[in-house]
Amino acid sequence: MPIENIPEIYLDNKKEKPDLFVYDFKMTSNVVKSKVNLGMNMFSFLQVGKKQVHFAGTAVAVNKDQSLLLKKGNWLWTELLDTEAIYYCKLFFFSEKRLLEFLEKHTENKVVVTNEEPYFIIRNDAYITSYLNSLSTISDAPAVFMENLLSVKFEELMLYLIQKYGKKFELYLYSLIISEGSAFKKTVESKIHSNLKLEEIAFLCHMSLSTFKRNFIKEYKTSPGKWLQDKRLQKAKRLLEEGICKPSELYMEFGYNNLSNFSIAFKNKFGISPNQV
Template identity: 80%
Template sequence: MPIENIPQIYLDDNKEIPDLFVYDFKMTNDVVKSKVNLGMNMFSFLQVGKKQVHFAGTSVAVNKNQSLLLKKGNWLWTELLETEAIYYCKLFFFSEKRLCSFLEKHNLHQDEVAYENPYFIIRNDSYITSYLNSLSTIGNAPAVFMQNLLSVKFEELLLYLIQKYGRKFELYLHSLVILESSAFKKTVESKIHSNLKLEEIAFLCNMSLSTFKRNFIAEYNVSPGKWFQNKRLQRAKELLEGGNLKASDVYLEIGYNNLSNFSIAFKNKFGFSPSETS
């Protein structure tokens, strides 16, 4: 399945991506688990239909009563029609540069751990409805005024959502500008006990496999294959030492697809078989 680069596919060829960009997305057929490289953070205001997004380690599903703020990255998403013949959502993309300017302008500093989810659910209300109507109205404005108008609308939306959701939303905004190395480590370490392949983890980190391996070695000073194996085997040893589990109970949980391969790797690392662990 090809990867869709968003918002690039919504722009004219060779056109520079603006800091703020609104796009009306419509479709007439269901789309299931399409691979998406989301290159900018994005509000997804669902108007008609259902949407589900799969992230690294979690997923979220919303209907037309909810909207989403999504962090940029590689995601899988599903968009479904309901009773209507057309699926419709309004997408509002914004750059990290524009978000940082907003946080600095309003003196919103991070003094605690940032919100960790790659999404934030917004419950639609009368304000959101009128806000979307206003976005549609300014969509007809001359291009020379568009960025200034969108700047005002972007600031208005963030101020409203901070008023509505408080510190929780502020923390989420800070998480959108978190250092890339920290985001990389968070994704990697959340996959220690999964059975995802390196290529799949690389995709969720928004990297090619070769770039992922290079960044991994720079971050951890060891190859990813060796690092994951050591972490998973150490976890298996801890589980087996509890005395209530056997190798057949844990090998899938720690990321091995084959019991025999797990037993061999375990003995090579610790010098004794899983059955000899007490």
């Protein structure tokens, strides 16, 4: 699956990336685990549908009652239609330059933030609904005025969210401008019990599959396929021993296409079939 560079694919002029940019994204069919290189921090105001995103060390799912502020980087996006025949979200991109200008103008402390989540969930309310309507209203404004209008709207939104969520949101904004070190182990170990493929985990680590495998063997002294399979089978065995679920209810969750393949792998690992636990 090709990597989508966002917001570049939405820009008329691919060579010039604006500091602020709004885009209405719509689709009429489900998209599962599309690879996205997000080149700017972005608000995703979900209007119709459901959304799930995987980042390096975490994943989050939202519906139309929630919006997201996402950190730039590599993501896997799943976007699903709900009861309507269309998926629709309004995207608002902003540069680090504009973020820094806002923080310098409206916050006092130069805090250092590390290990923050790469997303912030926003509960949609009457203000957000009104705000999105106002963004739609200015979308027809002449280009010469658009930059100034978006500057005002960006500052308005940020001030509202700081008022609503307080220090928590302010600290999150600072985390967006802190460069992170290698999150390789954090990424790998957060995806042990997901059903992501190796290629997808490698993408979240900003690596090709071959580079990912080399780094993995160097770090864990075994192949990623064997290591992940062992970890997932151990978790599956614990769930079966605790009587939480049946083999037929969990094989897909641990990356197996069918119950038969899961049963064979389980028996090879533990000497008994899942039904015998």
